[in-house]
Structures are given as C-alpha cells and as structure tokens.
Amino acid sequence: MTNVLVCVKRVPDSTSEVVLTDDGQAVDGRYAGFTTSAHEECAVELAAQVTGADGGEATVLTLGDDDAVEQLRSSLAVGCHAATHVVAEAHRFGPADVAREIAAVVREHEAAGRSHDLILLGNDAADSGDFQVGIRLAYELGRPVVNGVNQVSVADGVVTAQGAGPEGHETYRVPLPAVVTVLEGGVEPRYPSVQGRMKAKKVAIEQRTPATEPAGPDRVRLLLPPPAPSDVQILGKGADAAPAVVDVLEKLGVLSR
Amino acid sequence: MTLVLVEIDAGGVIEVSRETLTFARSLGDLVDAVVVGDLGDAARDQLASYGVRTVHHATGEAFDAYAGAAWAAAVQAGLRASGATHLLAAGTPRGMEVLAHVAAREDVPMAANVLSAEGSDPIVVTRQVVGGAALEEMRLAQSPTVLTVAGHAVEPRPADAPGAADVVDLAVDVSEADLVARVVSTEEPEPDLSGGLRSARVVVGAGRGAGSADGFGELLELTELLDASLGVSRVVTSLGWRPHHEQVGQTGSRISPDLYIPCGISGAIQHWAGCSSAKNILAINTDPDAPMVTKATYAVIGDLHEVVPAINAEIRRRRAG
Ligand SMILES: Cc1cc2nc3c(=O)[nH]c(=O)nc-3n(C[C@H](O)[C@H](O)[C@H](O)COP(=O)(O)OP(=O)(O)OC[C@H]3O[C@@H](n4cnc5c(N)ncnc54)[C@H](O)[C@@H]3O)c2cc1C
Ligand SMILES: Nc1ncnc2c1ncn2[C@@H]1O[C@H](COP(=O)(O)O)[C@@H](O)[C@H]1O
Numbered sequence: 159m160t161n162v163l164v165c166v167k168r169v170p171d172s173t174s175e176v177v178l179t180d181d182g183q184a185v186d187g188r189y190a191g192f193t194t195s196a197h198e199e200c201a202v203e204l205a206a207q208v209t210g211a212d213g214g215e216a217t218v219l220t221l222g223d224d225d226a227v228e229q230l231r232s233s234l235a236v237g238c239h240a241a242t243h244v245v246a247e248a249h250r251f252g253p254a255d256v257a258r259e260i261a262a263v264v265r266e267h268e269a270a271g272r273s274h275d276l277i278l279l280g281n282d283a284a285d286s287g288d289f290q291v292g293i294r295l296a297y298e299l300g301r302p303v304v305n306g307v308n309q310v311s312v313a314d315g316v317v318t319a320q321g322a323g324p325e326g327h328e329t330y331r332v333p334l335p336a337v338v339t340v341l342e343g344g345v346e347p348r349y350p351s352v353q354g355r356m357k358a359k360k361v362a363i364e365q366r367t368p369a370t371e372p373a374g375p376d377r378v379r380l381l382l383p384p385p386a387p388s389d390v391q392i393l394g395k396g397a398d399a400a401p402a403v404v405d406v407l408e409k410l411g412v413l414s415r
Numbered sequence: 416m417t418l419v420l421v422e423i424d425a426g427g428v429i430e431v432s433r434e435t436l437t438f439a440r441s442l443g444d445l446v447d448a449v450v451v452g453d454l455g456d457a458a459r460d461q462l463a464s465y466g467v468r469t470v471h472h473a474t475g476e477a478f479d480a481y482a483g484a485a486w487a488a489a490v491q492a493g494l495r496a497s498g499a500t501h502l503l504a505a506g507t508p509r510g511m512e513v514l515a516h517v518a519a520r521e522d523v524p525m526a527a528n529v530l531s532a533e534g535s536d537p538i539v540v541t542r543q544v545v546g547g548a549a550l551e552e553m554r555l556a557q558s559p560t561v562l563t564v565a566g567h568a569v570e571p572r573p574a575d576a577p578g579a580a581d582v583v584d585l586a587v588d589v590s591e592a593d594l595v596a597r598v599v600s601t602e603e604p605e606p607d608l609s610g611g612l613r614s615a616r617v618v619v620g621a622g623r624g625a626g627s628a629d630g631f632g633e634l635l636e637l638t639e640l641l642d643a644s645l646g647v648s649r650v651v652t653s654l655g656w657r658p659h660h661e662q663v664g665q666t667g668s669r670i671s672p673d674l675y676i677p678c679g680i681s682g683a684i685q686h687w688a689g690c691s692s693a694k695n696i697l698a699i700n701t702d703p704d705a706p707m708v709t710k711a712t713y714a715v716i717g718d719l720h721e722v723v724p725a726i727n728a729e730i731r732r733r734r735a736g
Contacts, residue, residue, distance in 0.1 A: 176548040185545055252524070282511075282527070286551075287544045289527040289563075290515035293483075297519040302596035305483060305512045322659065323481065324424065324509060327602040332595060343653035376524050378539060378552035383684070388709040390698075396717035397725035403697065404729045406713055410695060412617050412641055412674050413730065 160214040160312045160334070163274035164205040165260055166198040166233060167248060168226040169285040182379035184249040185285055194229050195284030199347040201340040204310045205278055206237025206348070212312065215239045217267075217274065221259050222248045227363060234358035235350035242267075242364045251368075252375035253286070257294035262369035264299060275334040276317055281306045281341045286375070292339035303337040304330045308344025320344075418471075418499035418559075420490055420513060421448045421462065428461045430669070431505035433571035435564045436465040439503050440574060442532060447471060449493035449585070451486050452478050459580055466574030470582045471496050477589040481509075482597035485589045487516030492587045494521075494559055501538075506563040507666065514561050523557040528565040547684025566665035567688040612661065617643035618672045620663065620690070621651060624679015624700065624719050628656040633723040634678060640730050646670060646690070648680050664689035678719040682707025699723065 170176070170187030177186045194202075205216040218233035220226045221244040230241040244259050251259070264274050277299075279292040296303030307321030307330070319330045319338050350358070393402040407413045417439045421432045428436075439446045448462050449471045462470055473489035490513060494502060502517065504510030506528045518525035528543040530550070537556035543565050544551045555562065612618065619638045625631055631645075638645045646663040647656070663670055665685040675693035680686060682698075682705055690696070698711035699719050708714045715722050 170545075172545045172548050176545055178549065185549060254524070285545050287527060287546070288525070289511040290518065290525055293512070293515040294519045297516075300592075302592070303483070304596045305515075306508050323598065323601065324422070324507075325601050328481070328598045329600045329602075330596055331599050336596070341653070343655060376526075376554045376556070378554055380544065381550050381552065382548075383550055386706075386710050390709060390711045391713050392703075393697075393713050393715050395715070397721045399715040399717065399722060400725035400729040403713075403715060403722075403726050404733060406697060407641070407674075407730070408733075410674055412643075413733075 159212050160208050160275050161273055162205040162208055162214060162216045162276045162278060163219055163264065164198075164201050164216060164233070164238065164278040165219050165280075165291070166194050166202065166229050167220060167280070167283050167285070168192050168222045168229045169195055169283060172284065176382065178380050178382065182381065183377065185380070192225070192228070194232065195280055196342040197280035197282065197284075197340055200308065200342045200345050201278040201280055202233045202236060202238065203345045203347040204340060207345065208276065208310065208312050209239070210237065217242060219260060219263060220244070221246055221251060221256055221368075230363055231358050232350065234361050235354040236348050237354070239361070240364070241361060242366065244366050244368055246368045246372075250374055251372045253288040253290045254294055255372035255374070256291050257298050258370060259368055260291075260295050261298035263366065273335070275336075276312060277301075277335075277337045278310070279337070279339045281339045292337055296337040299335075299337070301335050301337050302332050303339070304332060305339045306341050307338060308341045310338055310340070416447060416497050416499040417442050417444045417501040417503060418447050418449055418490075418493055418497050420502070420504035420510060421450050422505065422507060422509060423450060423453065423455065423458045427455070427458045428465070429505070429507075430571060431507055431564075431566045433461070433465060434567065434569050435503050435505045436462075436467065437572050438564045438569050439501070440466055441569075442501060444501065446578070447493070447497040447499060449473070449490055451489045454582065459582060463577045463580035464573040465578070466576065467578040467580045469497065470580050471585045472582050473585045473587050475587075477587065477594060480598045482594050483512045483516050484593035484596065486513045487520055488589050488593050489585060489587045490514075490517050491520060492585045496583065496585060500558050500560065502559045502561045504563050506565045510563050514563055518561045521559065521561070523559060523561055524555060526553050526555060526562040529562045530565055530568045532562070543684060565688070566685075567669055612644040612646055612663070613668050613670060615644035615670065615672050617641045617674045618646045618663070618670050618676070618693070619643050620646045620648070620675060620677035620680050621657070622648035622677065622680030622686075623650045625651065625656065626720070630720070631657070633720065633727060636727050637676070637723055640727060643676075646675075648683075648686050677707050677711075678723060680707050681705050682710060
C-alpha cells in the first residue's frame with residue numbers, strides 16, 4: 159500500500175485574456191475563472207492510479223484561499239481519498255515558503271501515524287511558474303526527487319518514473335519515500351463520475367493555518383507585455399478564403415514546383 | 416564573475432546555452448562555464464568564441480548517468496572554484512532542475528525563465544510567468560543570484576574577443592544521497608529530424624486545433640503540396656499526437672522560413688519564441704483575437720478542417736490548369 163500526497167494549486171484560467179490585480183501582485187481570476195494546471199491534473203491521476211493499484215490512500219493538498227477548496231473537491235471526485243487545505247493567500251508565499259508549508263503538513267501527518275511515501279507535484283505552477291517547489295520540498299524532507307516525468311508506478315517500495323530526457327526516454331527507479339514532479343502527457347486525467355462527485359462532497363477536509371509566517375516571494379510586481387501592433391491582412395473566412403490564400407502563396411513564390 | 420551551466424550534445428554547445436552565455440556577458444562580469452560529462456574539442460572552441468574564461472569540467476563515474484543532485488554538487492563546486500556571484504543556465508528541463516537543486520542547497524531564491532536583468536545589488540530580473548501571458552519583476556538580493564534564461568530570449572552571439580576557455584577539472588564531492596535519484600536507463604531517442612524543419616523554406620504549423628492524432632491528414636497534404644516541413648506546438652507533442660522533434664518554440668526548434676502557416680495554434684509566447692523570425696506568417700484560426708492571428712502577416716478566420724482542404728484543392732486545381 160502506497161500513501162500518496164499530491165499537491166495542487168488553484169490558478170487563474172489563463173486561456174483567455176489575463177488581468178492583473180490593482181496592486182500588481184497577482185493575476186485577477188475573477189473574470190476568467192480558476193482551474194488546476196494540466197501537470198497537476200496528471201499528478202492527481204497518477205496518485206489515483208498508484209493507490210488504486212495497491213489499496214493505498216491518496217491525499218490532495220493545497221495552499222490557497224477559501225475558494226481553493228474547489229480544487230480539493232475536484233481532486234477528491236477523481237480518485238483522491240482525503241484532503242488537506244492550508245488556508246492562506248497563495249500569492250503571498252514564495253516557492254520556499256510553499257515547500258516549507260507542505261513539509262510541515264507531511265511531518266505532522268507522519269507524527270500522527272499517516273505517512274506519505276510518495277509526494278507528487280506539478281513540474282511548474284501554471285501561474286507563478288517557479289519550477290522549484292518540488293525540489294525544495296525534497297530538500298526540506300531529506301528525500302530524493304525525480305523531476306519532470308509523466309509516468310509513475312510503484313512496486314515493492316520502489317517508484318519507477320519515466321519521462322522524456324535530452325537523450326531519449328529516461329527511467330528512474332527510486333526507493334520510497336520520494337518526491338516526484340509531473341509533466342502532463344503521460345496519462346489522461348479521468349472525468350469525475352456522478353458517484354465520484356457525490357463521494358467528494360462528503361469527505362471532511364482538514365483545514366490548517368500556515369505553520370510559519372511566509373518570507374514572501376521576491377516579486378516587485380507583475381506586468382503585462384505590451385500588445386504587439388497588428389497589421390494583419392485578413393484573407394477571408396472559412397473555405398471561401400482558399401483562392402485568396404493561394405494568390406498569396408503564388409505572390410510569395412512558394413508554389414512553384 | 417558569472418558562472419553558466421552549459422549543456423552539450425553531439426553538435427557541441429546547445430543553442431540555448433549559447434544564448435545564455437550571450438546573456439551572461441551582458442551582465443558585465445567575466446564569464447566561466449561549468450560542464451558536466453563529455454566536453455569535446457568542438458564544444459571547447461565554441462566556449463572560447465563565446466568569451467568563456469575558464470571551463471570547470473566535472474567528469475567521473477558519478478556523472479555517467481544523469482542525477483540532478485549530483486549535477487548540482489558539480490555546479491556548487493564550480494561556484495566555489497570560480498568565485499562566481501551569478502549562476503545562470505538555459506531554461507531547459509535540465510537547466511531548471513539543476514539550478515533549483517543548487518538554489519535549494521544554497522538556500523537562495525531562483526528566478527525561472529528570465530528575459531532581462533537590470534541593476535546590481537539587487538539585480539531585478541524580468542521573467543515570464545503565466546505561460547508568458549504576464550511578466551514578473553523579481554528582486555534577487557542574495558548571493559549567488561540564481562536564474563535560468565528563457566529560450567530564444569536573446570540571439571546567440573560570439574564575443575568580440577574570445578576567451579581562453581582553459582579547461583580545469585573540478586573536484587566534486589558527490590554524496591551517496593545525491594545519486595539515489597538517477598537515470599537507470601535511457602531508451603533510443605527519436606531520430607532527430609529537426610534539421611530539415613530549422614532550414615525549411617516553408618513550414619506548415621499545427622496546434623491543438625488539429626483536434627487529435629488523426630486530425631493531421633489535410634495538414635500533411637498541404638505540407639507535401641508546398642514541399643514544406645511540419646512544425647507543431649507543445650500541446651501537440653505533449654498529447655503524443657506528433658513527435659517532439661517537430662516542436663517549434665522555446666523548448667523546441669527555432670525556425671526562420673519564408674512562410675510559416677500556423678493552423679490552430681494560439682501563438683503563446685513560448686511558441687512565438689520559435690517562429691518570430693519567419694518572414695511571413697499566414698495564420699489559420701477560428702479565433703480572430705488569437706495572438707497568432709494579430710501578429711501574423713495574413714490570416715484566415717475559420718476551422719482548419721474546412722480551410723486547409725479547400726486550400727489543398729485550390730492548389731491542385733491551379734496546378735492542373
Ligand atoms: C516553460 C515553457 C516552455 C514552453 N515551450 C513551448 C514550445 O517550445 N513550443 C510551444 O508551442 N509551446 C510551448 N509552451 C506551451 C505554450 O505556453 C502553449 O501552451 C502552447 O504553445 C499552446 O499550444 P496551442 O497553440 O497548440 O494550443 P492552444 O493554446 O490551446 O490554442 C489552440 C488554438 O487553436 C484554435 N483552434 C481551435 N480549434 C480550431 C480549428 N478547428 N481550426 C482552427 N483553429 C482552431 C484556437 O482558437 C486557439 O487559438 C511552453 C510553455 C512553458 C511554460
Ligand atoms: N500554493 C500551492 N499549493 C499546493 N501546491 C503548490 C502550491 N504552489 C505550488 N505547488 C506545487 O508545486 C508545483 C510547482 O510549483 P512552482 O515551483 O511554483 O512552479 C506545482 O505544480 C504544485 O504541484
């Protein structure tokens with residue numbers, strides 16, 4: 159049985175236009191809505207697969223404001239069994255602060271007899287993109303860390319993790335306890351079933367306050383890149399534009415053959 | 416002194432590491448490099464031409480297979496040997512990982528995906544966040560300042576005066592714990608066919624809009640009709656629809672064709688980093704406000720699964736006529 163902790167972050171949906179808060183310290187998600195990043199959805203799926211295979215427990219953790227409970231509930235609906243909510247404003251925490259808070263939860267759970275043999279995180283958060291919380295967490299806990307993989311399985315107390323490296327498809331085999339950071343693409347996150355959603359509603363979520371005062375990120379401010387001036391020539395709409403497109407291809411001399 | 420973790424492949428110093436060396440010189444200090452594993456004469460000569468003073472070289476059994484923590488130990492040894500106060504790497508998966516290890520071990524912050532740096536004491540960097548849709552100004556007040564440089568943020572340019580690039584072997588203290596998480600096997604890489612993509616005169620691009628692995632038929636047909644290469648977004652490679660060597664962007668190839676035809680690609684900054692030197696861009700997208708459309712030279716608004724077959728048919732009609 160493997161007990162897994164998977165860390166997810168509530169992030170503004172950035173597929174539409176990004177708006178900043180007035181103080182320039184965070185992305186304002188009030189208009190676009192919030193989501194969990196693709197890497198972390200895959201980490202949740204891997205947590206569900208690992209524990210589904212050997213009867214272990216998957217706990218989902220987030221550090222975020224009250225509304226971040228939504229991310230916990232949706233993870234519970236797709237295979238996580240328990241949830242821990244460190245209630246705090248995530249944008250006031252730097253990556254080292256977040257790692258310290260996750261480590262504090264792990265240590266406290268462990269002291270209470272709930273070990274987390276495998277900790278899964280995303281490779282990078284979709285908003286702050288610091289690329290480091292998992293690695294810092296591993297050092298906090300004195301555990302080995304494998305980074306940026308998209309397939310994870312556990313057997314006999316050893317985690318096998320695989321992903322793309324510069325020289326080909328790489329395999330790591332690391333004894334538990336360990337930390338692994340996940341990239342999307344290796345597994346397809348499942349859709350929540352009605353049953354899953356019902357179950358998720360009933361789970362009691364452990365609420366905590368931060369263990370220590372955050373040092374804060376070293377952020378001066380966020381800014382939006384200046385919009386690029388556009389002088390695009392629209393050739394038309396749909397299939398009707400084809401002749402105009404081919405005229406352009408001819409003009410550019412790329413059709414000659 | 417600035418120290419750059421340089422990555423090397425069969426072709427020598429990889430392009431993004433050369434960009435990072437160029438960025439490092441702009442900080443004004445002397446530049447040293449740290450290399451883990453095979454170096455080779457060609458790479459050493461490149462490091463000299465990029466102005467590197469000393470190459471701190473870590474070799475030995477501990478580095479036969481990749482282990483992020485062991486590499487970090489080598490970089491830390493490089494920091495001590497060079498006395499560097501700034502540590503840089505390219506924003507590759509390896510660069511991000513190793514520098515995050517170093518930052519954790521040195522207990523200093525790390526800034527990922529930096530585009531520019533200003534001032535000293537403290538250095539304030541501007542870096543990409545929210546997938547490049549926003550920028551963050553970040554203060555790096557502790558020493559060493561640790562940062563990764565976003566791919567293709569600067570042009571790689573050799574130094575006006577070459578450096579000595581003296582190779583000095585590093586004595587690295589690798590602990591057993593540093594080797595626990597190491598690569599135990601590497602499978603045959605996909606053949607790297609990206610050379611053709613990088614030098615192609617015409618590139619047909621495909622993104623999430625292709626819809627599925629089966630959605631490439633008409634795009635491949637257009638590619639063939641134009642004697643072009645196919646380039647794709649990271650979404651497409653992540654989802655396994657197409658192989659990684661076809662990826663264009665910050666973590667893929669940089670292309671500079673006469674014409675790029677991105678179909679169903681939104682034009683995220685990381686993709687743009689790889690295609691911005693195309694001389695003409697003809698975007699096909701359902702969304703008239705997609706960044707790729709507004710930055711393009713020409714655009715067609717519509718479903719690529721309707722537009723592309725119509726273009727293919729029109730090309731064939733004119734060729735027949
Ligand atoms: C560190 C880092 C490095 C990265 N490196 C890269 C990189 O090297 N290369 C890269 O590409 N990305 C990279 N990315 C990812 C990048 O941020 C974007 O997520 C990605 O480029 C988006 O791919 P896309 O345009 O295919 O998908 P989306 O952003 O989802 O866009 C799909 C587009 O297709 C349009 N569309 C949908 N259906 C149709 C249809 N039927 N017909 C026509 N149009 C349609 C939509 O309007 C939309 O504009 C990187 C990200 C990070 C954080
Ligand atoms: N506030 C948070 N709550 C829970 N997990 C987090 C939080 N911030 C970061 N993480 C985890 O750490 C990963 C890497 O984040 P980062 O280093 O900030 O890019 C994310 O993908 C998450 O899995």
